[in-house]
Structures are given as structure tokens and as C-alpha cells.
Amino acid sequence: MTEAVAAQVDTPILPAHIEDTIQAIAKLHADHRQEAGRLQRMVERLTAWIGRPQFIAALTVIVALWIGSNLLVRSSGVFAWDPPPFGWLQGLVGLLALYVTVLILTTQRREDQLAGYREQLTLELAILGEQKTAKIIELLEEMRRDNPNLKNRVDHEAAAMAVAADPQAVLDAIKESTGTVELMTPPTDTDLVLVTKVRESEDSPET
Helix, strand or coil, X not given: CCHHHHXXXXXXXXXXXXXXXXXXXXXXXXXXXXXXXXXXXXXXXXHHHHCCHXXXXXXXXXXXXXXXXXXXXXXXXXXXXXXXXXHHHHHHHHHHHHHHHHHHHHHHHHHHHHHHHHHHHHHHHHHHHHHHHHHHHHHHHHHHHHCCCCCCCCCXXXXXXXCCCCHHHHHHHHHHHHHHHHHCCCCCHHHHHHHHHHHHHHHCCCC
């Protein structure tokens, strides 16, 4: 048995619908990468390199050499280019921290955009799946009513599930429930202090 045949035997064959889903997700990521310009790709590569342990090790070595060389030169009686408290080093580290922050924020913005696409895709598929489920229940109920061998009965739960949910109505219900939960949150210590002061002012006799 050749290696190619052995690889085909060892690799499980996925169903077609799963393969289509994997290809759709891969295409989403590929299109997102292609939309990035040359500068954006360079920023992403720099951010990925900064996140590696090699960058931390290199930065530690550079800082140690900087401090050590300045202390060694100063102990030899020669003028040190950055004597303690190492003002130049602090400025360079601060500038590096600023650039790293900007790189991370820029990369995070791209990641948030991709995450937004995935969330929208998940929401649309969930709504579509709910509509298909409601249609299947409706067809099953029609088959049950039309089948003479089955006793016809009223199933209120099945009838309710056969109706596709209105996304806007569900969203409004979520907002209402969220507002109710916020109203039911316990008072803070500041609220209790204010209530106590108001009650004391009401109970105190007028002068």
C-alpha cells in the first residue's frame, strides 16, 4: 500500500455539508486577509512578532547590555552616554511602548471586524435554522392531520413552535428583560447613605 493510499485510508471523509461549511469559513478568513493593504499586513506581522517570546528575550538582552555598558564605562572614568537614572533608555522604552500600543490597537481593530462578520454570519444562520425548524414542525403537523391512521388532536405547543419567531420581537423582549433586571439591582452604599440623610432631614423638627 502506497503512502498516498494510506493517507486516504487514515484521513476520515467528511460529509459534503461539513466540507462546504469549512470552505465557507476558510473563504471568509481568506477574503478578510486579501482586503488588508500592504501597510496593514506589515502591522499585523510586526504585532505577531512582538507577541513572541523571542521579542521579550531580545528586549531584555538589549536593556541589560545598555545598563551594563553604561555602568561599566562610568566605573572606568569615561563619560557615559546615558548615566543613571538612564534617561535615554526610559525615553526609548516609552516610545517603544507607544508604538506597541498603536500596533496592538490597529491589529485588534481588524480582528474585531472579522469577529463582527462571524457574529453576523452566526446570527443569520441561527435565524435561518429556526425558520427551517418551524417549517419542518408545520409539515409534520400537516402530515399528522392528513394521516387517517393517526388520531387528530390539538397540540398547542407544536402549533406555537410551527410559527417562526420574529427576530425584532425577540430583540424587544430581550431589551425589556434587561431593563427589568437593571431596575431590580440592589442599591449601592451611596444610595443607602442618601436615603438615610433624606429621612433624617424629614424627621428633624423645623427651626
